[in-house]
Every structure is written in C-alpha cells, then in structure tokens.
Amino acid sequence: MESITRKPRILLIYTGGTIGMVRNAETGALENFNFGRLLEQVPELRRFDFEIRTHTFEPPIDSSDMDLTHWARLVRIISEGYEDYDGFVVLHGTDTMAYTASALSFMLENVGKPVILTGSQLPIGQLRTDGKENLISAIEIAAARRPDGTPMVPEVCIYFKEKLMRGNRTTKINSEQFNAFRSFNYPCLATAGIEIRYNQAAIRRPNNDKPMIPHYEVDPNVVVLSLFPGIQRSLVHAVLNIPGLKAVVLRTFGAGNAPQLRWFKEELKAASEQGILIVNITQCQSGSVHMGLYETSLPLLDVGVVSGYDSTPECAIAKLMFLLGQHLPPEQLREMMNSNLAGEITI
C-alpha cells in the first residue's frame, strides 16, 4: 500500500436517508436538502484540513428503496475514484445500511481504503441531531493514517454512535435510539470518545500484492426461510419451490437446530438435489451455528446444508447474492460460502 503525505482527500457520497433531510418549516415534513450546501449545515467540516468532495444520488433515496443497481452504482463511484481519494464516506439511510455494507465488502474485493457508511436517526439540521457527530467522526476515520502513511482502516465499515464496526458484521438493532447498530460476533474496530481509539488487532489488512477488484454483478434469487414451532410443510414446500430460486438462508434455532420431521428433511433434500444451496444461520443475534452438535441438526448435514457460522442474516444474503453473481460451479459456490472472504465469519 502506497504511503501518502499530502492532505487527505475524501469523497462523501450521499445516497439519501434521514441524515440529509431538513424539516420544511411550512409543512413540517422531512425533505432532502441540497447536499452541495452541506457546509452550511455542518460548518465544523471547514476545520478539517482535508479536501472533501461530494457526490449526491439524484434523487436521494430512502434506504428501503436501495436495490442491487444502487449497490453496483456505489461500487462504480468508489472504483472510479479509487486512485484519487484516500477514503470514502457513504451517507445512507439506517434501515438497510447493514445490507449495503455487507454487499460492498464483497463487491469491493481486497479493498485497501476506508469505506465508511454512516447516517443518523435525526436529520442533520435538527438541534439534537446525532448526524453531525456521526458524519464528522466518519470523515476523520476515513482520513486516518497509520504512522507509515497507510490507511488506518482499509475496510468497509459502519460508524454509528461512537462505534466503528466491520460492515459485514453489523445489524440494525434499534429503530429509535441513537445507539442503533451492533456487531454481536466481532469486536468494534474503533471507539470514539475524547480520542478515536483503534483496535489494531481487529482491523483487516488487504493483500498488497493484489489490486482492489470491483464486482458489479449480483444475483437476487435468494430467499430467507425463518423456522418457527409448528411450521407447516405447505409453507416450506412453497418457499423452496419458488421458480428460479438458487439459494436459501435458513434461520434455524439456537446452534443451528431444526425440527426432526421426516417431511422437513425430504423438502430440503429435494431442494438440494435441484441445485439450491441452503445455508444455515441461527436466529440468535449472537453466537454461531455448530452443525452436528445436537441430534436436531444432523439431518441438515445429511441433505447438504452448509453452515453459515456466525454470519448476520444481512451478510448471508449479500454474500449469496454476490457469489451467485460470479456464476461459480456448484462445488466452488459451496466452498466459497464456507470460506471467510472479507472477515464476515469466524471459522
């Protein structure tokens, strides 16, 4: 990784979401503000000795409207600016931020520069906004360098309420409080108090012998099937027989357990035989799947279900979409799903 001595140059990409909204004084409704006029809302940014340029999605979108074309658009903006900028800050609605962060961690393969997603629960123009601190700290982190001049955090991350988390380990856990995101299965990469303290041992480093490889193709033919006591065969059958389906994220109980009903095993076996990849993740927020630990997960192993280890649901979906977009042969798809590609699982 080349070391940089000039002023840090940051690209701030505004996709939409609460952070970039202002309340219309007449109607009381939240509206997007002209992001080119960001400095009026956050004059504090002038105090950074950084070059900050902005790029705005036109029109800005609520993150519930984020789709796979928007992920590819972000990859294009970042890869086109990759040589010019030292770091990227992506302002994004909080609702689907963990999905976008997970997807970018795979689509920007071997990323060597900081890509920090952030947003807020209250608009930046509001008195009690959490947006200013989130934005200012995210920019500072994106520009931070190690003593040798290389980026401090060359990863796709989410910064929110004093915590920097690996993007593909993060989940939105609260729809109201400022402390809205958590990384249950991996330590924070930094915490921001009086100083920003980096957890160097937890930060991933790129392979410096390889470039960053942008990927644009993702395949949406994935479904999430969450088990519950009393689940009926007709429901499982209908889900596993969706036309064009290629992969299933199966949300099981505890350490990866499922009912031992014969029909359940038959349905999974039939889906597997049709080439549908089934990945087992737990419904628990924290901890990992251990297939084979209990008798109740043995049938899943028998029918070729693969472990999703301690993956978040958001990450399991994004990883499958990414891998399916690579058109890999079935064995390689299974092998990649079982590999730690971007720090997303603990094996």
Ligand code: ASP
């Ligand atoms: N609905 C908004 C969004 O995700 C909420 C937010 O920005 O926090 O775009």
